[in-house]
Amino acid sequence: MAITHSSSILIVGAGTWGCSAALHLARRGYTNVLVLDPHPVPSPIAAGNDINKIMEHKELKAANPDARSVAFATCSRAALKGWKTDPVFQPYFHETGFIVSGHTPALIEHIKTEEIDQCEGDFVSLETAEDFRKTMPPGVLTGQFSGWKGWFSREGAGWIHARKAMxxxxxxxxxxxxxxxxxxPAGNVEALVYRDGDVMGARTADGQVHHADQVILAAGAGSDRLLDFKKQLRPTAWTLSHIRMTPEEAKEYRNLPVLFNIAKGFFMEPDEDNHELKICDEHPGYCNFVADNNHAGEIRSVPFSKHQIPLEAEARARDFLRDTMPHLADRPFSFARICWDADTPDRAFLIDRHPEHSSLLVAVGGSGNGAMQMPTIGGYIVDALEGKLQKELKDVVRWRPESAVDRDWKSTQNRYGGPDKLMDFQDVKPEQWTQIGETESRS
Known part of the structure; x- marks a missing residue:
């Protein structure tokens, strides 16, 4: 069926990508768009429901970059323009700069060869603890930065208030x-609905079937429970925590660049509403490997919501603080949670029509880089729906089960930190979680 502006379009998932797709559909004149989600916006389990996320645009480094790098640079360049110029998103981008760093010779060499191009942009080398301290107001970075080396870029990077943008x-x-x-139950999609081999809508927990001419599955890490992705998606979680600052401290910590150590963690300035500093410990991720009854008992990673983190994650976050801001390292956490995303085997996005269900478009696989794409990813999703996604993107984000044959579910996906291996929540005993007395879901 040819798509017209009056075609009925159903989006499953009202997270970062679902909201972006809905916005771009409306802007292009589509008049019959319905979005379903089991939680009010912003969903407490959406990765984009966060006080801040990194926005970083990396220009291509290699003389002959691979197709995935070209595609990601294209998306990120467009997203950066959107953060700077689109009135829906512009207020939530803070171009404070970005520091990428490492603390071992191997990590530093990786950054030099893979992460940055010192011949491009405005990178400033940070060689000493004093170099790091000078990037922020006095008294913020009080650590010794033993073994650390970094590069500071002031333009085209910083952080976004992801929740407010969503x-x-x-x-x-x-x-x-x-x-x-x-x-x-009204927004909770329990199953896609099929007719004659095609997807014709979705059934919600209240028993209602929502019919549509076109269905976009954009349910993030939850997408895997609604469709067989042929092992192309691995729900993976990361850990974040907050430290509450006083209003006076929050003022002193305003407009800080993002400080990211690729194997220890990162932080951004405190949010303006609750004066909380977010710290993320860096690691290859956690999965929750269980027998999934939705997939014939196959062992796979199944997301769950929890507003606590493993004690080992708390220890890693405090180790990062001892290197950077030891005066905060022992402060109690005011909040913590696990944050889910979905990794593809090559960490490229997956935005394509399903080969067996012509009315179904999948828009998933943020692979840790989805939130920063919010202003423009919806446009690419609509391009794919209309069959006009530019070739340099289409070839990379296509449906590609061949990439997941004999997939190593425990792959680190080229991420560093922690034990340098993928972790499993099944190995974390009940007493090995934090017990932060926080009831309000802010992140």
Missing amino acids: LSAYTEASRLGVKFVTGS
Whole structure:
């Protein structure tokens, strides 16, 4: 069926990509768009429901870059423009700069050869602890930075207030006529619905079937429970924590560049509403490997929500603070949670029509880089729906089960930190979780 502006379009998932797709559909004149999600926007389990995420645009480094690098650079360049110019997103981008760093010779060499191009951009080398301290106001970085080396870029990078940006996209899409049905049971999609081998809609927990001419599956790490992705998706989680600052401290820590150590962690300035500093410990990720009854008992990673983190993650976060801001290293955490995303085997996005269900488009596989794409990823999703996604992207983000044959579910996916291996929540005993007395879901 040819797509027209009056075609009924159903989006499953109102997270970062779902809200972006809804906004871009409305902006292009589509008048019959429905979005379903089991939680109100912003969903407490959406990766984009966060006070801040890194926004970093890396220009191509190699003389002959691979297709995935070209595609990612194309997406990130467009996203950066969107953060700077789109009124829906512009207020939530803080171009404070970005420091990438390592603390061992091997990590430093990796950054030099893979992460940055010192011949491009405005990178400033940070060789000593004093070099690091000078990037921020006095008293912020009090650590010794033993063995550390970094590179500081002031332009085209910083952080985004992901939750507020997602709410802004949701609000504008709603104003333009998109209908959102959220919360359980009415918004909780339990299954896609098929007819004659094609997807014709979705069934929600209240028993209602929502028919549509076109269905976009953009449910993040939860997408895997609704469709057989032929092992192309691995739900993977990371860990984050907050330290509450005083209002006076929050003012002193305003407009800080992002400080990222590729094997220890990162932090950004405190949020303006709750004056909380977010710290993430860096590691290859956690999975939750269990027998999944939705897939004939196959062992696979199944997401769950938890507003605590393993004690080992807390220890890693505090180790990062001891290197950088030891005056904060022993402060109690005010909040923590695990944050899920979905990794593809090559960490490229997956945005394509399903080869067996012509009315179904999948838009998944953020692979840790999805939130920063929020202003423009919806446009690429609509391009794919309309069959006009540019070739340099289409070839990379295509449906590609061949890439997942004999997939190593425990691959680190070229990430560093922690024990330098993928971890399993099944190995974390109940008493090995934090017990932070926090009830309000802010992140």
